[in-house]
Amino acid sequence: MNTPIADFVQGCAAGGALRLHMPGHKGVPALGPEALDITEIPGADVLYHASGVIAESEKNAAALFGSAKTLYSAEGSSLCIRAMLYLALQYAHLTGKKPLIAAGRNAHSVFLSGCALLGLEVSWLYGDDASRLSCRVSPEELETVLEREKPAAVYLTSPDYLGVCAEISALAAVCRRHGALLLVDNAHGAYLRFLSPSRHPLDLGADLCCDSAHKTLPVLTGGAYLHLSKSCPAALLPAAEAAMRLFASTSPSYLILQSLDLCNAALAGDIPAQLAERAAQLDALKAALIANGWTLVGDEPMKLTLCPKSRGYTGTELAAALQKKGIVCEFADPDFCVCMFSPANSAAEIAALGRALAALPAKESIPGGPPPLGRPERVLSPRGAMLAPFETLPAAQSLGRVLAAPNVSCPPAVPILVCGERVDERALALFGYYGLERLDLVLPDAELGED
Numbered sequence: 396m397n398t399p400i401a402d403f404v405q406g407c408a409a410g411g412a413l414r415l416h417m418p419g420h421k422g423v424p425a426l427g428p429e430a431l432d433i434t435e436i437p438g439a440d441v442l443y444h445a446s447g448v449i450a451e452s453e454k455n456a457a458a459l460f461g462s463a464k465t466l467y468s469a470e471g472s473s474l475c476i477r478a479m480l481y482l483a484l485q486y487a488h489l490t491g492k493k494p495l496i497a498a499g500r501n502a503h504s505v506f507l508s509g510c511a512l513l514g515l516e517v518s519w520l521y522g523d524d525a526s527r528l529s530c531r532v533s534p535e536e537l538e539t540v541l542e543r544e545k546p547a548a549v550y551l552t553s554p555d556y557l558g559v560c561a562e563i564s565a566l567a568a569v570c571r572r573h574g575a576l577l578l579v580d581n582a583h584g585a586y587l588r589f590l591s592p593s594r595h596p597l598d599l600g601a602d603l604c605c606d607s608a609h610k611t612l613p614v615l616t617g618g619a620y621l622h623l624s625k626s627c628p629a630a631l632l633p634a635a636e637a638a639m640r641l642f643a644s645t646s647p648s649y650l651i652l653q654s655l656d657l658c659n660a661a662l663a664g665d666i667p668a669q670l671a672e673r674a675a676q677l678d679a680l681k682a683a684l685i686a687n688g689w690t691l692v693g694d695e696p697m698k699l700t701l702c703p704k705s706r707g708y709t710g711t712e713l714a715a716a717l718q719k720k721g722i723v724c725e726f727a728d729p730d731f732c733v734c735m736f737s738p739a740n741s742a743a744e745i746a747a748l749g750r751a752l753a754a755l756p757a758k759e760s761i762p763g764g765p766p767p768l769g770r771p772e773r774v775l776s777p778r779g780a781m782l783a784p785f786e787t788l789p790a791a792q793s794l795g796r797v798l799a800a801p802n803v804s805c806p807p808a809v810p811i812l813v814c815g816e817r818v819d820e821r822a823l824a825l826f827g828y829y830g831l832e833r834l835d836l837v838l839p840d841a842e843l844g845e846d
């Protein structure tokens with residue numbers, strides 16, 4: 396597969412032209428890759444008005460992912476999520492539906508800020524309330540909510556941070572029956588397309604989906620895709636670039652764009668075979684861990700999520716113990732320790748994790764998990780809360796007040812309480828459990844501003 400962006404930039408770097416254009420480093424190395432860091436000079440095309448090398452490379456990506464259209468993001472899935480929400484709003488206008496979106500409660504905080512900016516209302520799908528990070532929504536629950544609320548769109552996070560995949564095919568069928576657009580935050584699952592058979596949301600019925608290429612493929616941090624599926628309403632396709640333009644920087648990183656471009660060649664080459672091999676090795680490791688008494692969660696092949704309290708470790712303690720052995724995990728909290736693999740990890744590295752875990756002595760199990768949240772009282776919409784004047788106070792002084800911002804650390808950036816909801820005793824207990832000490836709270840006078 397050709398690599399038009401990378402070829403163009405390498406040609407520029409080799410050509411030695413006098414650089415009287417941005418960036419200011421002029422190709423002189425300080426970090427290393429400056430010679431390849433260019434801007435939108437003639438021939439480099441223009442992201443989101445693409446007709447040259449970028450358009451050609453995006454067509455390659457669309458062919459690889461089997462989409463009707465794929466656009467690059469140099470600003471992560473965060474940008475693509477805002478663009479998807481804008482397209483959902485366009486869909487509401489086109490169909491005369493309410494600007495309302497039904498969303499799995501484990502949505503990333505950028506979903507909330509996107510809804511707030513666009514004035515989209517949210518109806519939460521709580522699923523099985525398994526944990527803050529997972530919420531398995533059943534087709535029955537979705538059916539009930541779509542019947543009752545008639546939202547324009549549905550938003551699911553799959554896979555989630557723990558590696559739990561939603562039942563996309565069954566949920567997509569429910570959405571189709573109700574004429575609701577299905578948006579999937581597949582930030583963690585770009586590679587799913589290259590498993591055999593594919594487990595990518597586009598192949599399971601999603602209309603729109605974002606993939607953080609940088610999370611699971613050999614792509615620089617920030618590289619992501621916005622995909623529009625072949626089932627997506629045709630009227631949305633021409634609006635996709637405008638949707639990205641609305642939120643994107645006008646100075647996209649050409650290092651990231653080259654990285655996405657080169658990834659196409661890797662995806663057309665060795666990656667599927669390497670993935671199959673690593674997934675099989677990880678399957679074997681997971682089976683061995685379970686046989687040795689470890690508890691795992693999730694069904695995503697390249698993620699290994701441990702629930703180590705049964706072995707006497709909190710997730711955070713386990714991550715610290717692994718770090719002492721030179722292994723740095725993706726994420727840990729009191730209950731979970733998440734390890735992410737890609738084809739760039741060798742079989743030896745997978746084995747090294749297995750040895751490190753085997754060497755940790757089992758201790759007395761730690762009881763308990765996060766206190767339940769229940770269904771918090773909604774006082775303001777996400778927009779009403781996020782745009783309201785606020786003050787930052789210690790969590791201990793927040794009882795009865797309304798949250799103004801998601802107030803989460805990243806990772807995992809999944810809110811405990813959603814902005815616009817009232818802090819009650821249960822939420823306070825959860826903030827304590829996850830170590831959140833300071834909160835942004837709507838000023839009392841502004842609580843009355845809406846609804």
Ligand SMILES: Cc1ncc(COP(=O)(O)O)c(C=O)c1O
Pocket residue numbers: 470471472473474503505552555556580582583607617619806807808
């Ligand atoms: C589930 C989920 N969605 C979206 C995002 C945002 O993706 P990005 O960092 O590519 O902007 C993240 C980031 O961690 C995520 O975990």
